């Protein structure tokens with residue numbers, strides 16, 4: 001399978017009921033297999049941008065290409081549908097869209113709509129449940145009898161079952177407790193390791209530091225920069241202008257670097273503790 005590159009050229013979008021453009025002049029390339037975090041203040045255009053990539057809306061100007069499919073203002077419905085074959089979109093609070101009487105039926109809905117035969121649908125449902133760590137016994141249960149974290153897994157399995165090359169997740173950990181958050185992030189990292197392109201909308205800078213290889217900053221419908229987390233977190237002006245902050249570990253490392261301590265620009269709290277422990281003890285780290 002050849003994974004698709006995503007390319008936006010001078011893309012603009014205006015909602016029909018609004019005078020202001022939601023997006024203006026967006027140029028962006030998302031490499032196949034990359035992990036891109038999309039950040040920016042409320043209303044900066046993140047959801048609109050991913051809705052375009054998923055073919056839910058068409059650009060009002062410019063062009064968008066996913067793999068071999070290119071769409072512009074004149075795109076037909078079938079062109080948008082072809083885009084969607086590559087892309088899976090996990091909306092915010094996706095569990096609110098669960099509707100079927102069993103977990104298996106809910107997950108099967110997307111593949112059935114793609115016109116797959118029943119055997120292929122059944123196999124895809126099983127595979128998706130395994131991928132998100134849902135035990136087989138839950139297949140015949142009502143999704144509404146599950147925990148919040150499990151319901152979210154069912155919703156994500158419904159998207160995964162369609163086997164998208166590109167997975168977009170809009171604040172997937174919102175409202176989850178610490179344990180479910182960690183489990184879900186591990187799962188997303190696994191999907192990435194398997195070769196999928198991940199686009200993650202997040203307000204959590206820890207997630208950017210830990211997982212992303214590209215971070216796209218949006219502000220008032222414009223793309224400010226597409227850069228690496230290390231460059232973003234090194235740039236005081238860029239952070240301040242876009243109301244972004246460094247995660248705690250990155251902030252501590254940044255301040256220590258300013259005092260001459262040699263530390264990486266992007267690291268997690270665990271990594272920071274590992275680096276600092278031997279220095280604070282005055283000797284090598286012991287287990």
Ligand SMILES: Nc1ncnc2c1ncn2[C@@H]1O[C@H](COP(=O)(O)OP(=O)(O)OP(=O)(O)O)[C@@H](O)[C@H]1O
Nearest residue numbers: 015017018022040041042043044045046047048049
């Ligand atoms: N359905 C809509 N109709 C009209 N305007 C909309 C619609 N959806 C979004 N907008 C407007 O488009 C702009 C971009 O909104 P968008 O939802 O893409 O931002 P966002 O960065 O995803 O915000 P958030 O972080 O709050 O989800 C905002 O000015 C918003 O008010």
